[in-house]
Amino acid sequence: MFTLDNAPLANQLGFLALVAYIVTLLPTNVRIVFPETKQMKFHRWILKNRRIIGILSFAIAVVHGFLLIKKRDIDLFEPSTCWIYIQGVSSFIIFFLLAITSNDWCVKKLKKNWKHLHNLTYLALFLVTWHIYDKMSDHFSFLTPIGLVAVVSMIVLYLKRRVIEDQNEQTKAQKKLSSPTPLVKISTTSSK
Ligand code: HEM
Structure with a gap:
């Protein structure tokens, strides 16, 4: 028969880190897929506190990883062991990069690259x-x-958000193509 095990503290922390991480992704994605939720109080609360929730998720993931590494005596410097934990370790590295750059100073310094870097959050999702x-x-x-x-x-x-965004881009491009080219106004007054 299919039974479910108990979840030790390390697993509970992994789960908590996951929940906090998902919360950080909700506002942008929900807003695009369900635009009518934009004005909801909860939505605005998450947007306001998103950075701190992300950092909290990283901090919890640190303890989760640490407890499991200790419990199983995992040596991440051993290439074959590191490979077994490659998904955990790489998502952890992404969480780390996002956590240390979640501040105004980094937004200013990194400019457009900040957005590219923070898009890694969707790689971490997979x-x-x-x-x-x-x-x-x-x-x-x-x-x-x-x-x-x-x-x-x-x-x-x-994925639904991506489809909607692609459709919006296409409609914009089509509108641009079908709009008549503005007539060039020929000035009749000569400039001296
Ligand atoms: C160095 C990085 C990491 C290591 C070494 C690691 C290790 C592990 C291990 C060994 C398990 C299986 C536990 C078991 O068999 O009972 C596990 C489960 C799990 N991990 Fe990680 N992990 C890492 C990073 C992360 C990160 C960044 C997250 C973020 C969300 C995460 C979330 C989870 C979750 C949700 C579970 C399943 C817990 C359950 O369903 O009971 N882990 N991790």
Whole structure:
């Protein structure tokens, strides 16, 4: 029979880091897919506190990773072991980069690159999903199905947002093409 294991503290922290991380992705994606939610109080609260929630998610992920590395005596400097944990480690590196650049100074210094860097958050979305499935597939805890449903729903929302954005871009381009070219006004007054 299919049974669910207990979730030790390290797993609970991994789950909490995941929840906080998903919360940071909600405002932008929900706003585009469900524009009518834009004015909701909760939505505005997340937008205001998004940076701190992201940093909190990173801090929780640090403790999650640390506890599991200690518990399993994992040596991440050993190439074959590092490969086994590659999804966890790479999403962790992305979380780290996002956390240290989540401040006004970095936004100013990095300019356009800041946005490119922070788009890595969507790569982490896929890496974390892979991480959870890969590490938990043969011994689901009671948190695993909830975590997987949450993260897969977030992926679906993100993909839907991308489709909407692409459609908007196409309509804009078509409108530009079909709009008549403005007539060039020929000045009749001669300039001296
Ligand atoms: C150095 C980085 C990381 C390492 C070494 C690591 C390690 C692990 C391991 C070994 C497991 C399986 C636990 C078990 O078998 O009971 C696990 C599960 C999990 N990890 Fe990570 N992890 C890392 C980063 C992350 C990050 C950045 C997140 C962010 C969201 C995360 C979220 C989770 C979640 C949600 C689970 C499943 C917990 C459950 O369903 O019970 N991990 N991790």
